[in-house]
Structure formats: structure tokens, C-alpha cells
Amino acid sequence: EQTVNLAEIEALGRAALDQNAHEYYASGANDEVTLRDNREGFRRLKLRPRMLVDVSNVDTRTTLLGLPVQTPIAIAPSAFHGLAHADAELGTARGAASMGTVMTLSTFSNTPIEAVAKQASTGFWFQLYLYRQREISAEVVQRAEAAGARALVLTVDAPFLGRREPNERNRFALPPHLGVPNAGTRQELAGIETDMGSQLVNYFQGLVDKTVTWNDLAWLRGVTSLPIVLKGILTAEDAELAAQHGCHVWVSNHGGRQLDTAVSAIDALPEVVDAVAGRSEVYLDGGVTRGTDVLKALALGAQGVFLGRSALWGLAAGGEAGVTRTLHLLNEELRLAMALCGKVSVGELGRDLIRN
Amino acid sequence: EQTVNLAEIEALGRAALDQNAHEYYASGANDEVTLRDNREGFRRLKLRPRMLVDVSNVDTRTTLLGLPVQTPIAIAPSAFHGLAHADAELGTARGAASMGTVMTLSTFSNTPIEAVAKQASTGFWFQLYLYRQREISAEVVQRAEAAGARALVLTVDAPFLGRREPNERNRFALPPHLGVPNAGTRQELAGIETDMGSQLVNYFQGLVDKTVTWNDLAWLRGVTSLPIVLKGILTAEDAELAAQHGCHVWVSNHGGRQLDTAVSAIDALPEVVDAVAGRSEVYLDGGVTRGTDVLKALALGAQGVFLGRSALWGLAAGGEAGVTRTLHLLNEELRLAMALCGKVSVGELGRDLIRN
Amino acid sequence: EQTVNLAEIEALGRAALDQNAHEYYASGANDEVTLRDNREGFRRLKLRPRMLVDVSNVDTRTTLLGLPVQTPIAIAPSAFHGLAHADAELGTARGAASMGTVMTLSTFSNTPIEAVAKQASTGFWFQLYLYRQREISAEVVQRAEAAGARALVLTVDAPFLGRREPNERNRFALPPHLGVPNAGTRQELAGIETDMGSQLVNYFQGLVDKTVTWNDLAWLRGVTSLPIVLKGILTAEDAELAAQHGCHVWVSNHGGRQLDTAVSAIDALPEVVDAVAGRSEVYLDGGVTRGTDVLKALALGAQGVFLGRSALWGLAAGGEAGVTRTLHLLNEELRLAMALCGKVSVGELGRDLIRN
Amino acid sequence: EQTVNLAEIEALGRAALDQNAHEYYASGANDEVTLRDNREGFRRLKLRPRMLVDVSNVDTRTTLLGLPVQTPIAIAPSAFHGLAHADAELGTARGAASMGTVMTLSTFSNTPIEAVAKQASTGFWFQLYLYRQREISAEVVQRAEAAGARALVLTVDAPFLGRREPNERNRFALPPHLGVPNAGTRQELAGIETDMGSQLVNYFQGLVDKTVTWNDLAWLRGVTSLPIVLKGILTAEDAELAAQHGCHVWVSNHGGRQLDTAVSAIDALPEVVDAVAGRSEVYLDGGVTRGTDVLKALALGAQGVFLGRSALWGLAAGGEAGVTRTLHLLNEELRLAMALCGKVSVGELGRDLIRN
């Protein structure tokens, strides 16, 4: 039986997970105000479709940092795909590749970069947390670049992890058979005290550098020639700084998992696009579950959108096939929404599509 | 027992339908945001009634494209009235005629144009989907004109059908005893693969021309002398183009069945009316279930409003009598609302009736 | 056991009524949007209280058309108090008098004007519907004046009765033991066909004049020397006309019983007050159930507020004592709200109390 | 088992109380519109976090009237801590002290000032109701000053107590084992008629001076040299007067317990801060339950925020340890929120953090 929309896949995906994994994937920070607002933000925006346009050929293709992709919908980095499915990140990578799009691999994947890279036939991006021990970060960046990563996504909204309270309450922990091979050993993880709160938080707090500033981008430039995308920008001020530093901008509030009551992603997008003023590419993630969400983000100036949980629910529901189905359904929704808006290419999507 | 409002008729109508038909009539696209917003849009608008006016004679009569009607409330085109009642479009046509108003017959009716035309003593309009095979469309248009249609309503918001997910999930199909005699044969329909998704969508996708543009209006002018109404306009830009092309404008989002999160009909109306600036008539459909809805649309500049589902519920609840009751109740609500607003003719309804 | 607020009295009052009476008192027109919005309108307004004022003596006294009253809270006209309590309008009049305030007696009272007048020791107003047979109206007006009425309240928002659908559905009818002695006989009423819809609507439709305009005020001036209050004004335009015609203005949507989706009373008040610009007194009714509601109406320019259903619930809950308790509780809430806003007299209440 | 957020502590605290105490702590005035709006006001404000700032050392320290504190979160005055826990105000004081912050002791504490003062090692403030018998107030002020109070908090929003209806309905009374040693005797209290309404209201009404005005501040200055904080200011006008009188300003609506539908605390803050224009310190209480609430208040110009119920739930849940846990959790949430906003000291928090 074919699923009809992402909500159905989400239901299947949630049902396939145990409580530990489900809480880890589903939860947002604190009262989950931002988690909900990411989705409501899209719903609040109303579309102004245009008629009597030849829409016999709607083309969803675009480029992400020059790389041709079949769809502006790509995969956001998320940790621990092994919680969702035995194929873990390999399943996600194959799903993305089969739809001709890019996956962003998390530093905290359960599968080594090199193995994922082999499946990512369309190309992949690598997400980085800067470690206190810079040599670890340098090594992981160089491994990613060597493996063929097309961009380095530096996550800037997580000097500390947000408080996802179910994980604190029930002491989220990675099951013993899963490791974090890119940047640490299973032994390190096992050593983390889990008597209190989330194991991940404790682990993360120990490794990640909280001192990183705009000046550290120079160090990163020194160890890689890849384009740098700053993930987690929500203001015009930071967007301006990003552009000045030659970085691309990924508008995100980490799926509502970091700072609760932060502005929703789609509400933050316009000021970021205006500030960047074409100097860099702008992306968005957070709450994307419908083709019209993608269309609205593109209309407001995003070059691409990325799926966090939606991809995870797909992976949990059906491994690679689930990820493919998710991307396929969403891209078909986008294609249909474009046709019904009288637009045949992503380049034609502009702000006049959105009602003020 | 007399029904007291359209909600009661709707309940009776829904109860009279099997699941296949009910889902087809009731559903909107995707999350049904626009379906709901059509109705909420009316509720949000607050009225400013005027007092101490002689309202002993409230006249709801008006004209639609010059044709005198007893009420500004007419019937929107909808496919497959045979799902609602054995009398199918004949019942609807008789109901409209008995109230002195116009019915718009869908290309996808279960009853041939000519048979419906005979019942439509007040006059009828014909709704057109332009087919890839233009000769089919030309023929149907000429049949409609010959049968006495007063206007040609070109539906411009459906180059593809929107995704009404219940229909996809449960593979909506037309029961074997119903055909689409205006524009195809039952055999064609039977041949449509229904293993996946809605039969209608597959059928429609095969027939309807997705390349239609403003330029094609010239072709249509070539095959008919009827006034042309463009159904599905939601923006000032398209309204301007419509007026330039000598067409009338039907503000509609197809009852929330096409592009989900499209602007609600009543919210789109003012900018369309302003753009048209009197050059063409403007109509509206979407979510009309109360006399005050009609009054608000007229106050904001519509020449008439059209009932989609409301008419179908009436037909399902009681055939011709149900349609008549629906139109009658709604027109009496309009008449009362006009009286309570201090207005005795539809020409007096203006924007000052609506609170900003 | 003492009731603590009007909500408790309302619960007792509702419980004391049979379905016929309860539906008559409780219902609003159609979807009851305005009925609810009357109350929500007050809740939306936020107060800006002032501190460090000597509030040891808070005085709620004011005048209504020059008549001194102990409280700006008075009683709106409502038909058929006999449905609530055996004492009918006598109970209401005594309750109002005991609190030193004014009752407005409805044309459709179950008790004759003269009997009510005897109980109304503080003074009473008389509400008028203009009848087709003007001599009936002239007679009733002269009886009211002779009985000591202090003002004539001409209801201008009801050329026809609004559609309170429960009353239509269940054919509201006055029980046989109750009459309408001011303006008709029980026999007339019994003669009304009640096979369809509300008996009251049919009765009313037959009697009341729907042709009344601003010009008819001259006729009214001719038969009475009482001040005239126009009840049911909701716009600046009509307020201006009222003032020009030397009338006072009662902002009301008839408790949401006439035109559904009409603007809420408190939202309409400011534009009316501005238009009148001090030439006439302005009153308000609709949704008043809290002392802060009264305070907000006064702060926005009303000279007094009137209770419709709140008084009826009191009467149903406990006859005269219930009415007294209702007025007392509400006035104590007002007094406390004034103190907590730093205001000691109603004259001090101004717009700066309301946050924009 | 560790509690994860204040909601969990609140649930434990509520469960530990009998109905009399629970209703006293939990209730707000009338319909509790302001009680709820205090919390919703925070939720409505969306944050604009900044990235790539070195946040390895986030410092929540600040000063309150020059007194160094570890956190801008302090304790608001509330009556009758003995209802929550046997340690009563001693527990609260120790909790505050253990977190390096200030407690404000209510006039109506169950524990004498001097005993509380001994536990308040970081410092304490004393809250004053001005009594009709000024010598009682003078004495209590001098006792507070002698005991080491750092400020006098004059509550200006309670010339009368607001109507917390559950307390009226169920005749809230202080249990016999608890007294009000600062300003009266148990005997006085026992003497209060509790047959009707809340014992506290009756007691309070008898003692507190309702004539107090800005001029009385001179008297207060005469009996104490402590800084004076006016608690309960909600408007720019009163803030201006406070600053002119050399007083500090505590924005508060008394936790929604006084004037219902008064503006929420956080919505009132900006106009107060603007009016004061740096001449005095500004504080806020009302609805603070999350670190982001604290951060928003500080960003909008508050020098510190105070906990009313949150502290009481902590005390009820676990005595001193519960208060400490409450303050600790909230301060850690603040610290994390600051880090995630790219701010390392409270001085850096400004209005640009809040989205308009």
C-alpha cells in the first residue's frame, strides 16, 4: 500500500521506533514552542497562484552550490540514523541519491563518512561541530573532503545542546551496538556518565568547542578548500557577517531543538535573504512537510530546503525506500504546487507568490 | 420536518452518500487549510449594519452577464452529480430554475448538456476544461452554445488536479452506472488504471491540456461567441490580464481542492475587484454557507456568488427539492441580512458594510 | 450559599428553565458568532491601571439622562420575563429599584407597563417597537409616559427578527398562561400559526413596521415629550444621524440575536462615541458579565451599560433577589475594578485605561 | 529522581497542598485572563539569537540595587509560606541564599522578619502594605531595616485585594497553627468573620490603608533610609511618577491576582522602561517559568525578575531544597538561553533579541 503524504510516513516511522529513539527524534527544546511554530509559520503564509501559464513541463531541478540536483529538497544533518534502521546513514544516502539530491552527513553519524560517501552518488555535504581538540576536527574535515564532500556545513547554533526534556527525563542513550565513528570511539561514549540526563548532552558538552567565533572561520578555511555553509543563522545581522566572511547561510533553528521560542525558520528567512543580497546562497530547514512549504521557502529566497525529521521518519518507516518515498512524494507535491501556481522552474518563484 | 439552515442540509446530504462519493465531495487538497480558510475568511469579516431604512421590500434580484436572476446566488460547476442522487444534474438544474437562478454545468457532468439545458429554464452556464484534443473541446463548446448556454466558464486553476488525499488513499472511482457524456465515453473511463490513486486524477491528467495560456483565449473566441468567464483567478495581476482579454473573472480556489494554503476566496476578492475596476463582472465561490457570506462578497464587489458543495449536499439530501431548499434558505438569509443591514437592493451593498 | 460571580448565577438560571424558555433566552442569530464576539471583545481589551490614588471612597453613582442612579449598570429590555419567574417583570423591576438603577421595559413584557412602573421606584425606561398600526404604538407610548417612563427606547435593529435557529427548529412559543398586555392580546398570539418556525417571529413579523426611517422620528416626537434613545446603532454614520436628530445612542447588536457576524458592541463603541462627540448620551449592551466589562465600556465613552441575559439569568435563578444579586455583584466588581485602576468616580474613566 | 523543569516541580508542589492552600496559591482574579496572559505574553515574543560568539563563560551575575547576586532571578513576596511547608519562609530564605539571590519577604509572612533575615545570607528585601495605623507600618519598616533588609518594596496595586473566586467560594482561611507575626496577632485573625468569603480579604480590608497616594511616599522616606521599590506599576505614566519620586519600579500585576484583564507584565515592561529612561531600576514579575522568560524580560530592560508561584511550588515540593532546585533549574535555563543567544553577560541582553 502506497503512502499518500508525509504524515502517513511519519506515523509509520514513529511506530517503528522504541521510546528512546522516538523521543530523541521527535522532541524539541523545552516547551516545543519553536518546534510547533516552524510548521505553523508555513501554514500562516497564504499563496497567490497565477493562472494560464503553460505548465506542461515543470522542472524542479536546481543547483546547490553549483552542483546540479533534481530537486531543491535535500537532507539535513541528523545524528544517529542507526536508531531508525539497520542501514542507518547508508539507507539515507541511497535514498537521497536515488532522487538525485544531496544528503548532509552529520558529524554524529553511526556510519563512517567514507562508507556513506560511496552511496551518495549525487554528492553529499558534511556537517561539522568544531571540537575543542581542533586536530580531531581538522582530521574529520579532511576525511570528508577526501571522500568527496561538496560543502562543509558548520553548525553554529549549538555551542551547547538544547534541552529536549524527554531525553533528560528518560536519560537518552545510544544503544551499545551503535557508534560514532567519525569523531570518537564507542568506548568514549560508553564512558559517559548516564546517571543524570541525556548521554548525548554529556558527551557533546565534553567535546564541542564553545569558544568558536567568526574569527575561527579562518582556521577552517585553512584546513579545507570546500565552500562553508553556516547552519543555524536566524538574523539579518548574522547573515551580513556570514556573507562578509564568504560563507553561505542555512536558516535554521535546529528543528526547534536548541533555543525554544526562537523565531520560526520561515519567518526568519526574508530578513536573511535581504541581508545577504545575493552574495551567498541561502538555505532553510525546519518544519518542511509539504510541497507548498518548499515552494514558500523558495519564493522567499531560499536556494534549497533540507529535511530533518521528515527524512528520519522515512528511514524508520522503510529504510532507503522510505527515504526515497519521502523525497519523491514531497518533490511531486512541489511540482504540483508549482504547476498550480503557474511556475515551471524554481527560478520563477518569487515573493509575489506570498500574500502579505 | 423543515431544515433550518444549510448545516442541517449538509448533515443530511453527507449521511445519504457512500464513502466513495462522500470523500469525493467533501475533501480538499492536502491539509485542507484553504478549504477551512474559505469559511473562516467570511467569519473574520465583521459587518457594519445601518439602521432606520425602509426595508419592507428587499429585492435580491440582479443580473448575471445581463441575464436577470432572482438571486445573486447561483450554482458552481461540479462533476458527477450522479453520485449524489439519481436525478443527477437534472435535479440540480431544476432546483436552480425553480429559484430563478443559473446553474453552471461541469464538463464532467453525468448528464448530457442538452438534457440539462432543457431543465435550466432560467438559463445555464457551461464550464469548460480545455482538452489536448481541441476538436473535443470545440465540439463541446458548440454543443453548449447550441443548447443555450449563456456563458462559457473556463476553469483556469486546474491544469492538474489537486491532491485530495482521501481520494488517493481510497482510489476514488466513478461507479459503473455513471458516465461522462459531454466529453468522453464510459469505456475510456473504465480503461483507466485504478490500481493507484484516484481514477479521476488519472483520467483528467490524460485529457486536459496543461499548455493553455492567455493566448489560447483567442482560439476559444474563434469557436464561440459566448462571454468567457475565467474561473480560478486569485490575484490582481491575473484579474488585470483577464480584463485586458475581455473576460469576466470568477474568484475561486476551487473550494480548496487545488492548491492548499492558497488565499481564501473572500480575502482575494478585493484586490481582484480593484484590478478589474469595473471592466468585467467579478464572481466568487468558496465556502458560502450563510446569507451573510453572500452579502459580504457582494459588498466587496462580487456580482454573484456560486455554490459548490452546498448545492451538492442539497442534491444528496433531497434531489431537486434539496437544491431548491438550499437556494431558498440561503436567499432568505441574504434577504434578512440585507434588511438588517438597511439595504434593499444588491446594488446598495458596498465596502462600508465591512469593518476593517 | 452566596453566588460568587455572574457565571454561577447564569448556571443556576439556566438550570431553572425548561428547554423552550432556555433556548429563547440563550440563543443568538445563526452561528452565534456575534453572540460570542460580544464577550470576547471585552476580553481582548487590556487595562492600564493607575496606582497610588486615594481610593477609599469609590463612587459608582452616575446619571442616565439626568436621572441619578447608584450604578451605571442598568437593565436592557427583554421580552417575556414570565418565562423566567412567576414574578416576571415585577421581579426585575424590584431588583433594579433595590439597586437604585433603571430597568428598561420591553414592549413585549408579560406584565402591563403600569404594574411594572409602580415597582420601578428609581425610574424606568420603556422600549418601543413601532407597529404598522401607529395608533397602537401611540397608545403604548402615552401609557408609558403616563406611567412615569423617563425615556423611550426605540429599537432600530429589528425591522425583522433575527434567526435564532433553535427557536425555529423547536418552534418557540409562549406558554398559554403568559400574555403580552402592552401591545396585543393573548388571543392574537394564540391565533398565530406555530406549525412552522418560531411563534414569536410570526407574531412579530405581522405587527412591526419595517418601513420606519429617520423621518418617522418626527412622528414619535409628536406623541411624546420623552427623550428618545435609538437602540441598535453600530456605526459612526448612524450615530451622527442620531445626534442630528436629537436622539441618544444605544450601541447594541441585540445581544447577537439579529445580524450574525455584526461587529461586537464594544468594538463598535469608540467610533460611535467619536461621531456623537458629546451631543448625546451613548450606552452599550452586549456581553456584559464582569465589572471590568462595565469599566471598559465607560472608559471608551459609554454613559451606562445595560444587561440583557445577565438580568434574565438572575431573575430565573431567584426572582427579584436574583436580579438584585446580579446587579450587586456586578457593581461591586465595578467598584473594585475602579479602585484597582485608581479611579474613584465614573467620570474619571477614560480611554487611557485601555491598551491599544 | 531529578526534576527536569519547573512544570514538574509545579506538579509536585500542587500535589503536596490541600485544597485550601492550593486554591490560595494557584488562583488569579476573576476569569484569570491576566493570570494566563502573563505566561502567554512570554510565549508570544520570539527570539532572534546571535551565533558564533564565544560562550564558554556565561555569567548570570548582576546587581540588584547595587547588591551583587549570582542570578537576576529573585523571589517575589508572597504571603503564608507556612501553607506550603513546615519551614515556611525560612525554607524560602535558605533556598534563595543558597543560590546567591535575594528573597522579598511579605508583610504577611508566617515567620517573623528577624528569623528570616538570619537565613537570608545574600540579602533580603521587605515588602510593605501601608496600614491605616501608620505606627504599625513604621514599626515593621524599622524592624525590617534593623534586620538588614536592603530595600523596601511598597505594594501599590492592592488597596483592596482582588477577587480570587475559589477563595471566596470556599472561604479561604489560614489554619490555626499559622500566624502573621510581622503585623498583627493570631488573635486578630481568629476574630475575623469567615462565614462569608475569604478570611484574608476581610482581614486585609480592615488593616490596609486605601488612601495612600504619591504624597505618602514622603512619610515613608521619613521612617526609613532604605531604597523604595514600587511594586505593581503597569503604565508609563506611573513609571514617570515613580522615577520623579526617586523610587524604583517593579512591573507587576500581582500574578493576575488583582485586576483581571490588566495588561500582562511583559507587555507592560517596554513602556515602563522607556518612561523611566534609566533613572531607576526596573524589575518584573508575573508568569516567569522558563529561562527564556527571564532573558526576554532582561532584554526588554528589566534589571531582575521575581518568582511568585514558581517559588511557592518549589517550597511545597521540597522545602528549601525545592526552592533551590527551582532557582537552579531556571538559572541554568537562563544560562543556556544566553549561550544559545550568543550572550555571555546580562548586560549584553538588549531589545534586538526580540522579534517585532
Ligand SMILES: Cc1cc2nc3c(=O)[nH]c(=O)nc-3n(C[C@H](O)[C@H](O)[C@H](O)COP(=O)(O)O)c2cc1C
Ligand atoms: C534527531 C535529530 C538529530 C539532529 N542532529 C543534528 C546534527 O547532528 N547536526 C546538526 O547540525 N543538526 C542536527 N539536527 C538538526 C537538523 O539538521 C535540522 O536542522 C532540523 O531537524 C530541521 O527541522 P525539521 O526536523 O523540522 O526538518 C538534528 C535534528 C534531529 C531531529
Ligand SMILES: Cc1cc2nc3c(=O)[nH]c(=O)nc-3n(C[C@H](O)[C@H](O)[C@H](O)COP(=O)(O)O)c2cc1C
Ligand atoms: C465535488 C466537487 C466537484 C467539482 N468539480 C468541478 C468541475 O468539474 N469543474 C470546476 O470548474 N470546478 C469544480 N469544482 C469546484 C467548484 O466549481 C467550486 O469552485 C467550489 O466547489 C466552491 O467551493 P465550495 O464547495 O466551498 O462552495 C468542484 C467542486 C466540488 C466540491
Ligand SMILES: Cc1cc2nc3c(=O)[nH]c(=O)nc-3n(C[C@H](O)[C@H](O)[C@H](O)COP(=O)(O)O)c2cc1C
Ligand atoms: C431573551 C431576550 C429577549 C430580548 N427582547 C428584546 C426586546 O423585546 N426588545 C429589545 O429591544 N431588545 C431585546 N433584547 C435585546 C436586549 O435588549 C439586549 O440588547 C441584549 O440582550 C444585550 O446583550 P446581552 O444579552 O449579552 O446582555 C432581548 C434579548 C434577549 C436575550
Ligand SMILES: Cc1cc2nc3c(=O)[nH]c(=O)nc-3n(C[C@H](O)[C@H](O)[C@H](O)COP(=O)(O)O)c2cc1C
Ligand atoms: C499566593 C500568593 C501570595 C502573594 N502574596 C503577596 C504579598 O503578600 N504581597 C505582595 O506584594 N504580593 C504578593 N503576591 C504577588 C507576588 O509578589 C507576585 O507579584 C506574583 O506572584 C507574580 O506572579 P507569578 O506568581 O506568576 O510569578 C502573592 C502572590 C501569590 C501567588
